[in-house]
Amino acid sequence: MLKRSSNCSTYEDSISVLAMGTATGVGDKDRCTVSLTPTLSCQTKQFETPDTKTMDGMKSDALQKLQALDCDTTKVAMDVKTNLIGSRKVDYSGEELRSLGMASNCYKAGNDPNDATHRATARCYNQRDMTDQMGNKVINTNMPIHASLSVCDMTEEASSQIYEDLRKVAVLNVKDRGYTVHNPEDLACSFSMLPQI
Numbered sequence: 001m002l003k004r005s006s007n008c009s010t011y012e013d014s015i016s017v018l019a020m021g022t023a024t025g026v027g028d029k030d031r032c033t034v035s036l037t038p039t040l041s042c043q044t045k046q047f048e049t050p051d052t053k054t055m056d057g058m059k060s061d062a063l064q065k066l067q068a069l070d071c072d073t074t075k076v077a078m079d080v081k082t083n084l085i086g087s088r089k090v091d092y093s094g095e096e097l098r099s100l101g102m103a104s105n106c107y108k109a110g111n112d113p114n115d116a117t118h119r120a121t122a123r124c125y126n127q128r129d130m131t132d133q134m135g136n137k138v139i140n141t142n143m144p145i146h147a148s149l150s151v152c153d154m155t156e157e158a159s160s161q162i163y164e165d166l167r168k169v170a171v172l173n174v175k176d177r178g179y180t181v182h183n184p185e186d187l188a189c190s191f192s193m194l195p196q197i
Contacts, residue, residue: 001037003061005054008042017041019050021080023062025071032071036080037061047084055080094168097149103165105153116150119196122166124189126174126181133178145174145187150196163191 008015019039025032036058043051050058058080066073092104100111103120124145129137147169151162167184174181181187 003037003039003057005039005041005043005050005057007051007053008040015040015042015085017043017047017050017054018083018085019054019058019080020083021058021078023059023066023079024077025066025069025073026075027072032066032069034062034065034069036065036078041082047082050080050082092165092168094172097165098169098172102150103152103158103162105151105158105161113150115152116196118151118154118193119148120151120162120166120191120193121148122146122163122170122189122191124167124170124187126179126186127188128183128186130174131180131182138179140179143174143179145170145181147173151193154193162193163189166191 004015005019017040019041021036022033023036024034039050039054039058039061041050041054043054049055055078059076059078062076062078063073066076092100097103100106102111102113102116106112106116124147125141125143126145127141129139132138147166149162149165149169151158164184167187167189170187170189171181171184
């Protein structure tokens with residue numbers, strides 16, 4: 001089982017390091033040595049050792065495990081190693097978002113539809129010129145463009161990414177109608193989020 005460090009964002013997967021190791025408390029070394037839960041860290045520098053947030057989480061894990069064994073935790077020796085595993089920012093394209101039917105922040109839950117708590121919808125209007133099927137520049141600020149996605153994280157921190165995701169899907173949806181929006185930010189949208197049943 002893996003856990004994520006508290007240094008990881010709610011909607012971006014920027015995992016850089018896998019930290020693993022053992023912790024030993026005071027007393028019988030064989031009985032008071034525990035394996036730490038491998039932790040995925042999203043630190044951006046000094047990859048040779050876990051950053052402070054990751055190490056704090058691992059120390060907390062060590063104390064819980066050692067206390068469960070009735071080991072003395074007044075002095076705990078941590079032996080932690082890291083493996084650089086690269087990084088990947090999750091910023092799904094409109095096609096991926098529409099195919100999943102879920103916002104980017106659902107990656108953390110493995111894009112499992114059962115973890116979605118809300119349904120976000122957008123009703124947008126393009127504020128600039130678009131290109132139609134014939135290659136003509138057209139302005140149609142009265143044509144509604146809709147998009148909807150399931151959402152797994154409703155925090156204020158996640159909202160800007162949700163809005164960005166909905167705009168990407170809206171751009172793709174209007175393309176199916178024969179129009180190309182050149183910039184998702186050209187869409188003026190009203191958003192709503194309701195509990196998903």
